[in-house]
Amino acid sequence: xxxxxxxxxxxxxxxxxxxxxxxxxxxxxxxxxxxxxxxxxxxxxxxxxxxxxxxxxxxxxxxxxxxxxxxxxxxxxxxxxxxxxxxxxxxxxxxxxxxxxxxxxxxxxxxxxxxxxxxxxxxxxxxxxxxxxxxxxxxxxxxxxx
Numbered sequence: 209x210x211x212x213x214x215x216x217x218x219x220x221x222x223x224x225x226x227x228x229x230x231x232x233x234x235x236x237x238x239x240x241x242x243x244x245x246x247x248x249x250x251x252x253x254x255x256x257x258x259x260x261x262x263x264x265x266x267x268x269x270x271x272x273x274x275x276x277x278x279x280x281x282x283x284x285x286x287x288x289x290x291x292x293x294x295x296x297x298x299x300x301x302x303x304x305x306x307x308x309x310x311x312x313x314x315x316x317x318x319x320x321x322x323x324x325x326x327x328x329x330x331x332x333x334x335x336x337x338x339x340x341x342x343x344x345x346x347x348x349x350x351x352x353x354x
Contacts, residue, residue, distance in 0.1 A: 234263050237288040237318055245323060245351035251344075259351060266298070279304050286316075293317070295334065296325060321353035 234242055241261040249255045250273070257270040261284070269279040282301030288294045293315035301309040313334035314327035326335045329345045340348040 237286055237294065238264070238284075240318055241284070241286075241323070244354040246354055247349050247351045249347075249349055257349075258354075266301075268301075280309065282309070293336075293338075298327070323351040323353075325349050325351065 242263070243261060245259045245261070247257050247259075249257050249270075252273075254273045255270055257268065260267045260269075264283045264285070265281070266284050267279065267281050269277070271277050280301050280303055283299045285297040285299055286294065294317070296314040296316045298312035298314065301312075303309060310331035312327050312330045313332070314325050315335055315338065316326075317324040317338065324338060326338045326340075326346050326348045328335050329347065332345060335341075335346040338348060340346065
């Protein structure tokens with residue numbers, strides 16, 4: 209009987225906590241971004257890139273073809289109602305050496321476990337179409353959920 213009362217008491221405390229956590233969970237496209245994504249970038253697609261989304265926080269990490277590891281941390285801001293394309297702003301990024309990077313404006317398309325992002329590049333204008341540019345700007349990447 210005591211065990212049943214203890215279980216009921218814990219349930220009274222745990223259920224509201226679980227509901228509060230569900231209310232705080234990212235919703236919409238932001239909720240779909242959550243987790244780890246990978247891609248290969250560069251002219252020869254030889255730079256492995258991992259992008260980890262945790263709410264609006266982002267960690268981008270990888271290794272250059274020369275074997276140098278890098279990591280950038282920042283935030284994202286989404287506007288899934290923007291037209292003609294949904295928008296993604298890469299904001300407040302800091303490099304491994306602690307330097308601040310300018311904002312990077314992008315458009316995105318999310319289909320299942322595939323996230324396509326076209327970015328103008330740090331400090332540049334937002335692209336208007338999903339197309340890679342000459343010399344890497346704008347850049348077009350396709351990420352796959354791990």
